[in-house]
Amino acid sequence: MSVLKILVIPGSLRTGSHNAKLAAAAAHEFATHGVDVSRISLADFPLPMYDGDLQAKSGVPRHAVNLKRMIAAHHGVLVVTPEYNSSVPPLLKNTIDWVSRVQDPHEARGEVFFGRPFAIAAASENRLGGSRALQALRLILSACRALVIPNQLALSFADQAYDEMDRLRKEADIEALKALVRQLLELSQKTM
Ligand SMILES: Cc1cc2nc3c(=O)[nH]c(=O)nc-3n(C[C@H](O)[C@H](O)[C@H](O)COP(=O)(O)O)c2cc1C
DSSP, X not given: OOOOEEEEEESOOOTTOHHHHHHHHXXXXXXXXXXXXXXXXXXXXXXXXXXXXXXXXXXXXXHHHHHXXXXXXXXXXXXXXXXXXXBOOHHHHHHHHHHTTOOOTTSOTTGGGTTOEEEEEEEOSSTTTTHHHHHHHHHHHHHTTOEEOSXXXXXXXXXXXXXXXXXXXXXXXXXXXHHHHHHHHHHHHHHX
């Protein structure tokens, strides 16, 4: 049986990003289960703002196609999103929009999402921990026909959540991350 492959996508490019730290902690947790985990930065997949005229003229940008193929090469995906004005940041929404337009030969458009297990997490400095961004992200990914696991992680007070090694400090946060990781692994194993 092939090794389970998990992709982790942080939705922030900011230096010191709380969400990038959470993505790193999650990748570490996946690795403890012996799965093959890849953590990317969307800085390596720069995309113009979606524009139908641009797509009609030049097609879907190469970076969107590359990211789609990277997602396709993994059995499950974790997306870790910041919350901007109660929703997902434009970087993440724009990336998902472009990837949903990719149509490789013998595939339906956006097929990479169909039935693929996704987990979602967020980190924010306030009490809600980005839970409204999670609602929005769940809706977007579900509309793309991804299988978004019921569990999710909203990390509150993210500015105080990590130690000097960027590890989660609180037992409750560590347990919530472990539960999220376990549930994505279980579903990814069933659908691989
Ligand atoms: C335009 C903008 C809107 C924001 N809106 C929210 C919000 O609605 N809820 C929230 O918890 N934080 C909000 N924030 C604060 C972000 O959660 C905070 O900047 C966070 O550190 C971003 O994630 P990162 O650390 O991973 O880059 C907002 C920040 C920006 C720049």
